Amino acid sequence: MRQRARTAGPCCQRSHAHAYVNRIGQRLVNGIEGEKFPFTFKVVNDPSINAFALPGGPMYVHTGLIAAADSEAQIAGVLGHEMGHVMLRHGTNQASKANLIQIPAMIAAGLFERGGMMGQLAQMGIGLGANSVLLKFSRTAENDADLFGARLAHKAGYNPVELARFFEKLEADGGRSGRMQEFFASHPNPGNRIQNIQGDMKFYPQKPYEAAALTPELVKARAIIKTLPALGKKPAQGQVQAPPGPPVSITVPNGFKAHQTSIYAIAYPGDWTVRPAQDGVSASIIAADGAVKGGSGQEDIGHGIMISFVQPQTTDINAATEEILKGITQGNPNLKISGSPQGVRIDNYVGRVTPMQGPSSMRPSERENVLVLTVMHSRGMFYGVFIAPESRWRVAEPEYQQMMQTLRFSR
Structure with missing residues (x-):
């Protein structure tokens, strides 16, 4: 929203991790019926466990989430969940015009791809962190996004229950690590995730699912993530800040x-x-x-x-x-x-x-x-x-x- 982008570091646009996540995302997109948002999928070099989607379809996955996932199905479940927030317009319904005009403009300018969006938005007062209205969802919205993501995962051949298992794994680890604090601050537990998804699955057409295990591609993505540079403290490229110097002079009309x-x-x-x-x-x-x-x-x-x-x-x-x-x-x-x-x-x-x-x-x-x-x-x-x-x-x-x-x- 957001303090995520400038502190988040550069997107891994050309890495195996980026291509890997994009492939998973496109499998999910193929299962969307009716209106389709132009979803895009980027990997952000940030060790915190997080993923988020913005109004209009841009989606960002932190490297910390990829490292924490036990299977491709868990990554797919989280992506489907975030796509549900977009398709169901949860963020759009809450956002002010300032958010909805300034955020897409910065996306169009490529600031996120250069690791430059989150901090600038935070400095502009458009935060996307734990207290952001744009990304702070109700428990009802979380449950709806769970079911939406579960259905997309099912259509793509992933076991939908892996979505709930991943969230429960993160919650179990929450007391030992602050890496997912921001995620759960904006994504409250709707309760009984596994039971809710399993209940919904009764209405799905029966089909075999891919084994929920570490795939060679996920292993390779994890290995690449370990080689990425640590986050820097310098302002990211794309950030425009006022330089030192006197204010620009101006002629002021009457009134x-x-x-x-x-x-x-x-x-x-x-x-x-x-x-x-x-x-x-x-x-x-x-x-x-x-x-x-x-x-x-x-x-x-x-x-x-x-x-x-x-x-x-x-x-x-x-x-x-x-x-x-x-x-x-x-x-x-x-x-x-x-x-x-x-x-x-x-x-x-x-x-x-x-x-x-x-x-x-x-x-x-x-x-x-x-x-x-x-x-x-x-x-x-x-x-x-x-x-x-x-x-x-x-x-x-x-x-x-x-x-x-x-x-x-x-x-």
């Missing part, structure tokens, strides 16, 4: 105030509130009445803007913008691109403005309009998400255009 960092500065209406993040770069700037309560009681933004920097995988503004938008729409199925990106120049830097529309969290009976501003800078890609209900758009849009034109960047 506006300035939000200044050492990378950028922007003017905003005087009665709005700035909420800067720990990284010194990201921020939310919210209208006087623009903060609203989401469905799970968390705060959401109904009228305001969200700002951040990411390091895209390309320096081409069109390709980088496309990846950002792809990530946003993947994590926000109800938020649609409503027009083509328009070219702009902001402080002599090349940028794009893309309109979007979706349901308003501020006024449920109407739509909200969104402008996504992307600007390519030497330190990465600046992006801002400008949000307002449709009924306020006649006033909000020119105000947002004015704010964009006040943007200034460091040289």
Whole structure:
């Protein structure tokens, strides 16, 4: 959510472990009926026992989980369980708009693949650790995900009971190791896991399962994991933090105030509130009445803007913008691109403005309009998400255009 990504270390993208987990995941994907999310599977070099999936389908498996599994069926069961959370929209139902816009954008920028996402999100106030609303599930949700994962495992030829056996093994070891503390903080035991899954299995078509044992591939994956470097303490590639130096100067229009960092500065209406993040770069700037309560009681933004920097995988503004938008729409199925990106120049830097529309969290009976501003800078890609209900758009849009034109960047 999240303190996992920057401290998690690099993803093992080209390793046998990555290919091994991806093969298991794709076997499970083949058993999904109806709507299919574009699931992806990455291995993160982290000794803690964990696995998690984000809205839209990106899934991450810690090397500690692979090392702890007694069989491929146990890994498959955990992957199926996490896929259940995604397919049943457990995380999406709890997440605020800030989470669902900023997380996919960073996925699209490749920060996770470079080991750079979790810490930055934590610094932005979007944690994915033990107390994250995005990944903290109820016992009912856990039971539903268990049964979903068990059914996927069955279709793929794995014994579904191995899912429950693995979780019970971790719980039994919980008093002796802190490696799974974060997992069980966000995944509470629904109780009677084995009995619940065995009861559900009575309705499955009978079929033989693969032997629940150490396979040569799992043995090889474990051996490779032991050779991976220990986690470093340096900021991971992809992390954008405010460099030391004076704040960027800016001309402030009448009735506006300035939000200044050492990378950028922007003017905003005087009665709005700035909420800067720990990284010194990201921020939310919210209208006087623009903060609203989401469905799970968390705060959401109904009228305001969200700002951040990411390091895209390309320096081409069109390709980088496309990846950002792809990530946003993947994590926000109800938020649609409503027009083509328009070219702009902001402080002599090349940028794009893309309109979007979706349901308003501020006024449920109407739509909200969104402008996504992307600007390519030497330190990465600046992006801002400008949000307002449709009924306020006649006033909000020119105000947002004015704010964009006040943007200034460091040289």
